[in-house]
Amino acid sequence: MKDSSQVNNPDALTVLPLGDLGKVLVQHANKYPNLEVHWDHTVDDLEQDDKGVIVRGKKSDGTSFQYIGDYCCGTDGGNSTIRKLLFGNRFDGKTWDTQIIATNVYYPMETMGLNETNFIMHPEHYFMGAKITRDGLWRVSYGEPADMPFEEVLKRQPWKYETMLPGKPKPGDYRITNINPYRIHQRCAEKFRVGRVCLAADAAHLCNPFGGLGLTGGIVDVGGLSQCLIGIAEGKTTDAILDKYDEERRRIWHEIINPVSSGNFVRVSSDPDVIAETDEIIQMSRKAWHDDEVLKQQHAFAYGICHDFSQYFDKVERAKADQTRKGQISVNHVEFVAGEG
Numbered sequence: 001m002k003d004s005s006q007v008n009n010p011d012a013l014t015v016l017p018l019g020d021l022g023k024v025l026v027q028h029a030n031k032y033p034n035l036e037v038h039w040d041h042t043v044d045d046l047e048q049d050d051k052g053v054i055v056r057g058k059k060s061d062g063t064s065f066q067y068i069g070d071y072c073c074g075t076d077g078g079n080s081t082i083r084k085l086l087f088g089n090r091f092d093g094k095t096w097d098t099q100i101i102a103t104n105v106y107y108p109m110e111t112m113g114l115n116e117t118n119f120i121m122h123p124e125h126y127f128m129g130a131k132i133t134r135d136g137l138w139r140v141s142y143g144e145p146a147d148m149p150f151e152e153v154l155k156r157q158p159w160k161y162e163t164m165l166p167g168k169p170k171p172g173d174y175r176i177t178n179i180n181p182y183r184i185h186q187r188c189a190e191k192f193r194v195g196r197v198c199l200a201a202d203a204a205h206l207c208n209p210f211g212g213l214g215l216t217g218g219i220v221d222v223g224g225l226s227q228c229l230i231g232i233a234e235g236k237t238t239d240a241i242l243d244k245y246d247e248e249r250r251r252i253w254h255e256i257i258n259p260v261s262s263g264n265f266v267r268v269s270s271d272p273d274v275i276a277e278t279d280e281i282i283q284m285s286r287k288a289w290h291d292d293e294v295l296k297q298q299h300a301f302a303y304g305i306c307h308d309f310s311q312y313f314d315k316v317e318r319a320k321a322d323q324t325r326k327g328q329i330s331v332n333h334v335e336f337v338a339g340e341g
């Protein structure tokens with residue numbers, strides 16, 4: 001965007017910490033009387049047949065639960081139990097030979113030439129910096145070797161900040177509220193649908209965070225899957241639409257999300273003086289700064305990960321669907337299990 005400070009800028013972004021985004025989603029969920037959120041539930045197993053799915057597990061107090069439904073949607077994160085129940089430990093792809101150190105810090109980088117969202121390129125001291133609250137909290141994520149113990153990460157953090165952040169701050173110049181390491185992956189499940197069980201978001205695929213395609217890809221997964229399930233419930237299509245969901249969402253991961261996010265990470269961790277002259281994305285971004293048409297093309301490309309599944313709803317199938325569907329899905333009541341993930 002040319003100027004993120006513009007009021008009513010249609011291209012402006014709202015950057016939220018994931019926990020705050022979760023609170024917004026829960027607020028919306030609570031508006032629906034037919035939707036319940038159950039916290040601290042852990043799924044242990046599931047079984048399915050041509051009529052429905054049974055999910056079993058335990059609550060935080062140790063008591064057991066069992067839910068019966070027409071379909072099960074596994075959206076339980078990168079360590080998804082639902083995915084493991086379907087495929088075991090198989091999760092095709094790779095893990096990058098680095099770890100990302102995610103820190104939240106109060107430090108006025110907006111006064112030192114940084115925008116509210118930044119990707120700083122360097123072969124060793126690359127980082128992502130984004131302002132995430134109005135009172136000046138920033139998310140700063142940077143790389144360290146994959147085999148570095150967390151104790152060493154903590155020792156090196158002041159040196160990393162002083163080396164890579166604007167103003168070369170000393171520890172007394174900023175206040176860190178949290179610091180967490182995590183590994184980054186490029187992985188995709190072999191199927192997003194097995195019978196009446198579907199996968200979406202991190203349970204279905206993972207990518208590195210540079211470019212925001214992990215969370216964004218998960219959101220459009222869930223939007224597409226809900227579109228399909230609502231279409232089934234309303235008799236506009238059969239559950240064969242879930243095969244299309246599986247096909248298209250995996251295609252988009254392989255053709256867009258994986259290569260683009262991988263390219264983003266390679267780009268940000270490269271020598272900026274070299275890659276700036278050879279990288280097509282950087283060249284296009286430079287043009288977009290002065291050319292509104294190129295800017296529109298860049299914005300349009302961002303919607304390439306979306307997919308409208310209603311285009312496959314076959315009107316001829318509507319009457320047939322009413323007569324032949326064995327498992328009648330209902331949207332009268334929906335339950336979400338929020339546990340590990």
